[in-house]
Amino acid sequence: xxxxxxxxxxxxxxxxxxxxxxxxxxxxxxxxxxxxxxxxxxxxxxxxxxxxxxxxxxxxxxxxxxxxxxxxxxxxxxxxxxxxxxxxxxxxxxxxxxxxxxxxxxxxxxxxxxxxxxxxxxxxxxxxxxxxxxxxxxxxxxxxxxxxxxxxxxxxxxxxxxxxxxxxxxxxxxxxxxxxxxxxxxxxxxxxxxxxxxxxxxxxxxxxxxxxxxxxxxxxxxxxxxxxxxxxxxxxxxxxxxxxxxxxxxxxxxxxxxxxxxxxxxxxxxxxxxxxxxxxxxxxxxxxxxxxxxxxxxxxxxxxxxxxxxxxxxxxxxxxxxxxxxxxxxxxxxxxxxxxxxxxxxxxxxxxxxxxxxxxxxxxxxxxxxxxxxxxxxxxxxxxxxxxxxxxx
Numbered sequence: 001x002x003x004x005x006x007x008x009x010x011x012x013x014x015x016x017x018x019x020x021x022x023x024x025x026x027x028x029x030x031x032x033x034x035x036x037x038x039x040x041x042x043x044x045x046x047x048x049x050x051x052x053x054x055x056x057x058x059x060x061x062x063x064x065x066x067x068x069x070x071x072x073x074x075x076x077x078x079x080x081x082x083x084x085x086x087x088x089x090x091x092x093x094x095x096x097x098x099x100x101x102x103x104x105x106x107x108x109x110x111x112x113x114x115x116x117x118x119x120x121x122x123x124x125x126x127x128x129x130x131x132x133x134x135x136x137x138x139x140x141x142x143x144x145x146x147x148x149x150x151x152x153x154x155x156x157x158x159x160x161x162x163x164x165x166x167x168x169x170x171x172x173x174x175x176x177x178x179x180x181x182x183x184x185x186x187x188x189x190x191x192x193x194x195x196x197x198x199x200x201x202x203x204x205x206x207x208x209x210x211x212x213x214x215x216x217x218x219x220x221x222x223x224x225x226x227x228x229x230x231x232x233x234x235x236x237x238x239x240x241x242x243x244x245x246x247x248x249x250x251x252x253x254x255x256x257x258x259x260x261x262x263x264x265x266x267x268x269x270x271x272x273x274x275x276x277x278x279x280x281x282x283x284x285x286x287x288x289x290x291x292x293x294x295x296x297x298x299x300x301x302x303x304x305x306x307x308x309x310x311x312x313x314x315x316x317x318x319x320x321x322x323x324x325x326x327x328x329x330x331x332x333x334x335x336x337x338x339x340x341x342x343x344x345x346x347x348x349x350x351x352x353x354x355x356x357x358x359x360x361x362x363x364x365x366x367x368x369x370x371x372x373x374x375x376x377x378x379x380x381x382x383x384x385x386x387x388x389x390x391x392x393x
Contacts, residue, residue: 070105078112085111123315125294126387132291139290140265145386146290150257150264152381158351159201161260163192163224164233168243168251171234176241183215184225184241192221200354203344219276220349231266233259264350273342282338284319288312292343293352293379297389302356302372305340312339340371352379 065082066073069089073079082089089111098104124132127145134142155162170176170188177185184192190212201220210217215225225241228234233247243251250258268289274280295311296303313319313335323331323338347353358370 069108072108126390131387135290136287147384149382150261152378153256153260157378159196160224160263160349161256162195164228166192166195171241171243178239178241189215189218189221193218196220201348203348219345227263227266230270231262276345277338277341279338281322284316284322285339285342288316293383294389296375298392302374305371309336309339352376
């Protein structure tokens with residue numbers, strides 16, 4: 001008697017006459033052909049046995065796997081895995097002497113269970129669930145997972161430090177009266193904008209040169225001012241932007257680490273990244289930013305933003321659920337656009353990533369068709385991963 005050990009879903013449907021049909025299949029497998037199995041093809045959800053596109057060879061291979069390894073093979077995902085692991089599985093089965101089919105199926109089930117558990121660990125990039133939780137929600141207190149070395153950050157490596165240095169000089173010179181909206185004076189905006197190395201930080205400027213009429217015309221300047229205020233390096237008093245004692249002391253001694261650390265903590269844990277594109281519901285892009293840096297650590301070359309998003313969604317499928325399709329895009333496109341925009345603009349300001357664009361033609365005025373990211377040398381020095389990171393080339 002053949003028993004269906006893999007549960008109800010693995011049993012042959014009634015159209016294949018259940019267990020009786022399975023017994024006939026075992027007998028008929030000696031003469032593999034599409035005709036022989038015509039009564040049992042619904043088992044594999046094939047629409048039309050005699051369709052012109054019907055792959056007889058593949059069907060026979062699938063049926064052969066069921067006969068050799070049991071009803072568990074009726075699951076398409078397990079069957080695909082078995083096709084790649086046949087030799088290993090057969091070698092394992094030869095190590096045992098089975099008194100019953102049930103005992104044999106148990107070993108087969110354990111084999112595939114261990115196979116399918118491994119990618120779950122890989123999805124976390126070597127982190128345990130608790131370590132991942134700490135990385136996402138309390139990264140700057142998670143010394144068991146990651147440690148930070150801001151002493152390696154300098155204005156020539158970090159765009160927002162370069163702009164903050166200019167801002168501090170302007171404040172000390174008295175150019176610190178804010179507009180009624182709370183924005184910086186235009187002369188200060190232009191000076192900070194000019195401090196950007198657009199050969200390295202060129203996002204947006206490769207397509208157009210913004211006409212600077214206010215602070216909000218330059219997002220890098222605007223974000224730098226917000227970070228400076230919200231990280232405790234600046235404060236507003238009577239309509240003027242002032243340096244705090246902490247930032248004054250750090251600037252006087254050129255202790256860039258004491259400026260970089262609070263600004264990057266503010267960016268990763270406090271700043272509303274959705275402010276950039278009107279999708280505040282996509283909070284996971286900010287939340288997973290350090291997990292993204294760990295992923296880039298596993299790669300030695302450029303990684304497209306398509307690959308990055310695919311990698312993140314594999315571990316955090318809820319990111320697609322957050323994506324709002326009201327813009328007319330599907331959730332995947334919405335997530336890709338928001339991710340690509342935010343990562344270049346915000347992580348680009350930290351000096352932890354560099355990026356490159358491929359265009360439809362040689363002109364940068366053409367549509368961007370590919371965006372690629374790579375971690376910088378500062379990233380390798382600033383981020384110390386306590387849990388080892390396995391490189392995948």
